[in-house]
Amino acid sequence: MAQLQVLFPIFIASDDFLKRAYISVINDLASDQRVHRVALLLQQEGFEVHCIGRRLPGSPDVKIAPGIKLRRYRMLFRRGPLFYACFNLRLFCSLMSCRKPFLFVANDLDTLLATSLAAGIRGTALVYDSxxxxTRVPELLERPLQRNIWSRLEACLLPRVKTAITVSSSIATLYRKRYGVPxxxxxxxxxxxxxxxxxxxxEGYAARYLLIYQGALNVGRGIELMIDMMPFLDDAMLLLAGVGDIEKALRKRxxxxxxxxxxxxxxxxxxEELHRYTSSADLGFSLEEDRGLSYRYALPNKLFDYIQAGIPVLCSALPEMKAVVEGYKVGRTTTERSPLALAGMVSEMLTMADEGRWKEALEKAARELCWERESHYYLALLREAGLLKREK
Known part of the structure; x- marks a missing residue:
């Protein structure tokens, strides 16, 4: 075999030269688009990519790309301490038994314990993607015991992380000040x-205007406000694309x-179907409440999905979202929580959309706010960490 490799190095590759990356996330792998994009990016850079995540009941089969391997756990528990404990135990066992790992990528704090332990034992490079x-998500705000546990875990693990990524400048600054980790x-x-x-x-909806919210139907997303606004809007329908913890309460409302x-x-x-619906709408919502630092510093992916679909955005005037929407002039930001006042803003924005006043700004933003550009920062970090060869 060794002689054949010398004679035919192009056709026969040794496992020793394969860079295997294992990406872990606690979400359902069918719906986590960031994981999909990172997996494709690493594959393009020569990694053999393995993604490990969850499979929820009723979740569809998924294939990110040929060659990217998926492992999806079906969990007996779907929430609470036993869920997190069982998931991390299974993840740890998977990472300890996987073959010759070169890189582990942990997505969010709920996979970091298992991933960092396995990385430390096996001497594998670790990237943390927050x-x-x-620890400041709305679900933990009124649960001090659980928040304290996660905060202690974060304080224990994060200072040991050498290569870390997050989604907004505000969160990056906070982590750097709190833990001294860039x-x-x-x-x-x-x-x-x-x-x-x-x-x-x-044509399937008897309304002149379609308004859309895409994302999780969870607490603090402002969905109740969107529903309460609808009686004040003539000839408009609201589409809610997603599932979540408060769906039953929203349906009742x-x-x-x-x-x-x-x-x-x-x-x-x-x-693909979501993109068709969003592209067919006239306006997109991202009305997160200021419920803790996690939402205050959030930069939701739906904001950019609306831009790529070519529709204006009405979002909360929280710092990161406000900087994008007002900086690119692709919609309006607001602190208003009155359904009547909000309906007035929507009516005005729909009139502006009819006049084509958002079109040029949305096209410019779509060209600039895309993964094709942003992924260069991910690769730059990997090169700085010595995980990729530096560009000549």
Whole structure:
């Protein structure tokens, strides 16, 4: 075999020269687009990529790209301490038994324990990718015991991380001040896309305007406000694309307000279908409440999905979102939480959209706010860490 490799080095590759990257995330691998993009990026750089995550009941089969291997755990527990403990135990066992790893990538604090332990034992390089300020998410604000546990875990693990990434400058600054760890900023930007409005989608709804929210139906996202606003908007429908913890309560709210014909729950959509729906809408919402530092410093991926779909954005005037929307002039930001006042802003924005006043700014933003550009920062970090060869 060794002689054949000398004679035919192009055709026969030794396992010793394969760079294997193992990307772990606690989310369902079918829906985590950032993991998909990073997996493709690493594959393009010559890595053999393995993605490890969860498979929720009813989740579709998924294939990121030929050659990218997936391992999806079906979990007996779906939330709570036993869920996190069981997931991390399975993840640790997978990483300890995987073959000749070159790089581990841990996405968010809930995979960092297992990944950092395995990396330390096996002497494998570790990259930590924090998608949010985990210990300050709204779900933990009123649960001091759980928040304290996660905070202690973070304080124990983060100072030992050498290569770290997060999604906004504000979060990077906070982590650097708190733990002395430099975080590179790689925003959660989508691939550049051409808007694909679908006439059949618009014809399927008896309204002149379609308003859309895409993302998790969770607490603090301002979805209740969107629903309460609808009675003040004539000839408009609200599409909610996603699933989440408060979906049942939202459906009840819609029924009680007599809005069943004007608020539509689309459920979880495949990325291509979601893009068609968003491109067919007239305006996108990102009205996160200022419920803790995680939301205050958030830079949601849906903001950029709206831009790639060519529709203006109405978002909360939180610092990171405000900088993008006002900097690129692709919509409006607001601190308003009155349904009536918000409906007035929406009406004004829809009129401006009819006049084509957002079009040029959205096109410019779509060209600049895309993964094709942002991924260079990810690669630069890997080169700085010695995980990729430096460009000549």
């Amino acid at each position: 998608h949010e300020l985990f 975080f590179a900023v790689v925003r959660n930007l989508p691939l550049q896309r051409v808007p694909k409005p679908d006439r059949s989608i618009r 819609v029924t009680e307000k007599g809005l069943s014909g004007r608020v539509v729950f689309l459920g979880r959509l495949e990325p």
